[in-house]
Amino acid sequence: MISKKLENYTLLHTSEEDPLLKELYRETNLKVLYPRMLSGHLQGKLLVLFSYMINPTFILEIGTYTGYSAICLAKGLKPGGKLITIEINPELVDFAQNYFDRSGLSSSIEQKTGKALDIIPHLTEEWDLVFIDADKENYLNYYKMVIDQVRTGGFIIADNVLWDGKVLDSRVKPDKETRGITEFNDFIQRDSRVENVLLPVRDGLMILRKI
Numbered sequence: 750m751i752s753k754k755l756e757n758y759t760l761l762h763t764s765e766e767d768p769l770l771k772e773l774y775r776e777t778n779l780k781v782l783y784p785r786m787l788s789g790h791l792q793g794k795l796l797v798l799f800s801y802m803i804n805p806t807f808i809l810e811i812g813t814y815t816g817y818s819a820i821c822l823a824k825g826l827k828p829g830g831k832l833i834t835i836e837i838n839p840e841l842v843d844f845a846q847n848y849f850d851r852s853g854l855s856s857s858i859e860q861k862t863g864k865a866l867d868i869i870p871h872l873t874e875e876w877d878l879v880f881i882d883a884d885k886e887n888y889l890n891y892y893k894m895v896i897d898q899v900r901t902g903g904f905i906i907a908d909n910v911l912w913d914g915k916v917l918d919s920r921v922k923p924d925k926e927t928r929g930i931t932e933f934n935d936f937i938q939r940d941s942r943v944e945n946v947l948l949p950v951r952d953g954l955m956i957l958r959k960i
Contacts, residue, residue: 751949759791766790770817773848777815781844788818788882788908792951796880796906799956800825803904805877810834811865811891812883816845822880823854832858833872835865837883869894876900882908886929889936896942899959905943910934911953 751759766774770793778784788796800808800822806829808822813836823832836842839862849855861868865883869891876899881891888907899905910916915927916934923931934955937945943957 756791763791763794766793767820769848769852770820773815773817773820776844777817781815781841786814786882788821789951792908792954793817793821795950795954796821797824799904799906800878803878805903806830807874807876808832808878808880809869809872809874809876809895810880810882811869812836812881813841813845813860814882815841816848818880818882819845819858820848820852820854822878823852823857826857830857831874833861833874834858835861835863835868835883837862837864866890866894872898874898875903877903879903879905880908881905884929885909885912885926888929888933892933892937896959901959903959905955905957905959907933907955907957909952910947910955911949913952 774787774789777787796818804825804827806827808826810819810822810832813819813834819832819834826832842860842862846860849858866887876895879895879899881888910930912927912930916931937943937955937957943959945955945957948954948956
């Protein structure tokens with residue numbers, strides 16, 4: 750984790766946050782529980798650039814929350830491409846859809862509501878990019894469900910893989926979220942189907958490329 754001063758310096762040398770995303774960030778903080786779940790300016794800009802570099806046709810996002818990361822990822826879609834985003838909380842659907850509509854990207858973003866473990870098996874797309882940012886205890890289950898549907902050369906990005914540094918804390922018995930993250934990280938490191946790098950950005954991003 751970098752210091753607050755270095756984080757501020759980093760933001761000063763990162764392109765400006767989109768005004769709509771800035772508004773989304775503020776409204777989420779005012780009206781929605783657990784606003785730190787948002788990707789935010791730095792991570793959001795990184796997701797935008799990743800998506801532009803990959804230029805995907807199909808993106809799967811597991812965990813919509815209020816829609817910040819979906820908008821960032823959808824910016825890099827090929828013309829006619831689609832981002833499918835899954836959110837378990839039905840109370841967040843209208844909130845996110847409002848911002849999707851205002852972003853001009855709503856025709857490229859399809860929301861699905863329910864448990865991702867139930868929804869994913871019914872999706873038939875070949876994914877160019879998958880973004881995992883949902884319940885931590887199921888990270889490894891999500892990975893195992895999607896890996897065969899990711900095209901060769903495609904990418905998976907998993908958020909929160911440092912989990913506030915709890916992945917290093919061996920002094921206490923880990924909770925189910927910490928255990929889920931550490932099991933995911935360890936599995937990825939051993940999986941010969943992918944090459945990976947763990948970026949210490951914000952709460953940690955695991956970037957994987959399917960070989």
